Amino acid sequence: SAVISQKPSRDICQRGTSLTIQCQVDSQVTMMFWYRQQPGQSLTLIATANQGSEATYESGFVIDKFPISRPNLTFSTLTVSNMSPEDSSIYLCSVESTGGGSYGYTFGSGTRLTVV
Amino acid sequence: AQSVTQLDSQVPVFEEAPVELRCNYSSSVSVYLFWYVQYPNQGLQLLLKYLSGSTLVKGINGFEAEFNKSQTSFHLRKPSVHISDTAEYFCAVSPGGATNKLIFGTGTLLAVQP
Numbered sequence: 748s749a750v751i752s753q754k755p756s757r758d759i760c761q762r763g764t765s766l767t768i769q770c771q772v773d774s775q776v777t778m779m780f781w782y783r784q785q786p787g788q789s790l791t792l793i794a795t796a797n798q799g800s801e802a803t804y805e806s807g808f809v810i811d812k813f814p815i816s817r818p819n820l821t822f823s824t825l826t827v828s829n830m831s832p833e834d835s836s837i838y839l840c841s842v843e844s845t846g847g848g849s850y851g852y853t854f855g856s857g858t859r860l861t862v863v
Numbered sequence: 864a865q866s867v868t869q870l871d872s873q874v875p876v877f878e879e880a881p882v883e884l885r886c887n888y889s890s891s892v893s894v895y896l897f898w899y900v901q902y903p904n905q906g907l908q909l910l911l912k913y914l915s916g917s918t919l920v921k922g923i924n925g926f927e928a929e930f931n932k933s934q935t936s937f938h939l940r941k942p943s944v945h946i947s948d949t950a951e952y953f954c955a956v957s958p959g960g961a962t963n964k965l966i967f968g969t970g971t972l973l974a975v976q977p
Contacts, residue, residue, distance in 0.1 A: 780964060789953060790907075790967045839906070843963050850895065850914055852957070852965050856906040 748844040753855030767826045770840035775820035784837040830862045869968035884939040886954030895957040896937040902950045
């Protein structure tokens with residue numbers, strides 16, 4: 748299965764600023780997914796990013812707040828804009844893996860964001 | 864829309880006892896089903912998955928799950944738990960087709976006590 752490198756692993760940011768999270772995959776993948784895990788909560792899908800097209804956002808998430816780039820088949824970034832304490836969460840990227848006759852989803856190790 | 868229900872937010876159990884974590888999903892079409900484990904302050908690790916074929920799926924760390932289409936369930940079981948199994952367990956479903964996103968349940972905290 749694919750291996751994902753996600754960074755930064757954690758950050759503490761001032762409210763009103765923005766943070767860009769990067770995900771690098773060791774193989775080419777069609778779709779990348781960005782999730783948010785709020786403290787003590789489950790994972791909620793933010794958006795799906797396909798290379799060469801606009802990301803598709805889930806209900807409750809907008810591009811102005813969470814702009815996503817997908818410049819090629821191995822890389823994506825998620826920006827958390829104009830941050831407030833409510834944005835304190837773990838952000839994870841994920842890819843769909845279909846290699847080797849298997850199917851599944853691989854996750855990055857996550858970015859633990861604290862907004863103060 | 865697809866949804867996943869994990870009715871138990873927390874399951875306390877004594878070490879070496881059996882455990883079952885429940886998961887139900889809503890779907891009228893074929894889906895792929897997954898169980899992930901998240902240890903404290905760590906990322907997500909795949910425990911097991913059901914794609915097709917045998918309804919009894921065996922995963923890592925002695926866990927297994929049974930897919931029941933008529934009851935739209937995918938309960939996770941382990942015959943004898945260890946302290947090290949203490950973690951958050953998430954059930955997830957992928958609707959498949961063009962929208963291959965994973966939808967997660969709310970999670971169940973398995974708290975193993977000595």
